[in-house]
């Protein structure tokens with residue numbers, strides 16, 4: 001056995017890259033897809049660990065205590081640390097065709113998709129891939145989603161969904177307190193405002209020795225490169241691809257620092273328009289409240305600090321009391337085993353009751369959506385009767401008879417009116433023909449809203465964060481049409497949708513439209529995604545009065561009648 005000791009300590013990122021490279025090459029073999037997924041998942045997990053795996057291996061610590069790392073992956077990590085390589089990866093790489101082998105340097109590129117592009121465009125290298133991406137050839141030959149995948153796979157700059165950044169936030173925070181001995185730590189910036197995609201994770205800290213914190217931080221996750229540092233700020237490049245920013249502030253200016261670091265540029269600019277630069281204000285501001293008070297403002301919740309009119313409201317003490325997860329009375333978008341969910345209607349109802357909900361609407365997919373096992377009309381008739389019987393026996397929670405009805409290409413709804421009439425309400429969504437132009441897509445939605453059984457517009461723009469932009473819509477027309485027709489919008493809580501955007505939700509709410517904060521749960525556990533939707537609803541400035549499912553069922557019952 002070769003025991004060539006690697007000269008330097010490996011960072012978790014380097015270890016993760018090798019596991020991801022292995023996963024990528026395994027996927028070109030006829031390898032079990034679960035195994036491939038397991039390596040990808042372990043690599044992602046490792047990127048967000050604060051402990052150094054290199055150190056742990058040398059101390060013979062048990063790596064399998066981390067979720068997602070089983071015996072096989074732990075053995076692979078040990079091999080990487082102790083020998084500097086992974087024999088299986090080297091073997092596969094030497095057997096692979098050269099155009100596949102080079103992909104291992106870009107572990108986020110999917111080999112099968114790249115193979116399709118290579119074939120279609122008759123190319124065979126990363127350089128050509130990059131050129132064809134820039135010339136637009138990939139997009140025109142294989143579509144926007146493919147181009148987006150390549151762009152992400154090739155890019156060095158990274159961004160991360162907020163819910164994943166929250167895991168990194170927790171790990172960094174723990175490291176700062178336990179390993180760096182900081183006295184106080186507060187996440188600031190986009191993550192504190194709950195912006196849905198994060199590229200920099202910022203923290204304000206209190207410490208007597210900033211230099212020592214910076215030095216210690218460089219051991220985070222094994223090795224953490226410093227990008228730049230001054231007497232009280234430092235930037236690091238996290239292995240997950242995002243930037244980590246630290247700023248130190250003394251206790252007496254803690255509140256000032258938090259306000260400066262948390263607000264968007266526009267929020268801070270508008271504050272400075274009141275009494276000049278924040279840093280030259282006289283006095284000390286240990287809390288944010290003390291700073292806002294000095295400026296003649298009431299406290300502004302972090303999610304509102306965007307420069308969207310919150311300062312004028314704070315001057316008049318008219319800021320909304322933002323909705324919280326505890327205000328939610330029920331769920332209005334949930335799937336069951338009748339379509340593509342994993343739990344039965346009864347199980348979903350029991351989970352809703354456990355959460356203290358008064359109602360849960362079962363919104364399985366409609367008949368045309370075959371890939372999601374859409375419910376045929378006759379089965380939906382049976383489901384309606386089944387739910388009526390269940391409601392006769394249930395206590396504490398009411399099951400609402402509903403459906404996630406496809407909006408067809410011409411704007412028609414996917415069930416006949418006589419069936420829709422029997423439902424308590426509908427969530428109507430677009431799941432096909434994303435490519436229609438702005439005018440066509442807008443007309444399609446407005447035509448659907450003309451149906452009196454259209455209740456709530458599901459995931460309004462169809463966006464998937466970091467994957468695909470939403471379809472093109474004239475949102476102002478859609479909002480005013482919804483308002484005239486008595487239709488509602490949803491805030492979809494899936495962390496990669498969060499659709500409506502906060503801006504559109506704010507506009508809809510200002511037009512007087514109530515918004516449902518829905519999880520689109522496909523399992524009982526996913527009902528917990530509600531806090532993601534709540535984050536976004538708060539960014540939109542919603543109070544309980546603006547949220548549909550903060551209302552009791554008897555109110556909804558009246559609101560849903562058209």
Ligand SMILES: [Zn+2]
Pocket residue numbers: 404429431458459
């Ligand atoms: Zn849907």
Ligand SMILES: [Zn+2]
Pocket residue numbers: 333335404520
């Ligand atoms: Zn759904």
